[in-house]
Amino acid sequence: MNLEDKVREAIVAELRRQAEAGGQGLRVDAKEAEMMTIEGRVNLDELAMAVVGSLAGGP
Template sequence: MNIEDQVREAIVAELKRQSEAGEQGLRVKSGEAEMITVEGRVNLDELTMAVVGSLAGGP
């Protein structure tokens, strides 16, 4: 897996996690591999930590 795939997967996973947690009324819809629809507020600190963690080999 290349770095772009790691970052993409980390972003989508964290956005879905925030959506499922009900944070800020966030809704995430993904259909196509390259496209995602995001409605609501995103916690950028948590998103950043998830991306950095994925690059460092974290969960």
């Protein structure tokens, strides 16, 4: 898996996690491989931590 794939996977996973938590009215549609629709508020600090963690080899 290349760097771009890791970052893309981390972004999608974190946005889905935030949407499932439901506290911010976030809705995510990521049916297509390279496109997604995001509606609602995103916690950028948590998103950034997820991306950095994926680059550092974390879960």
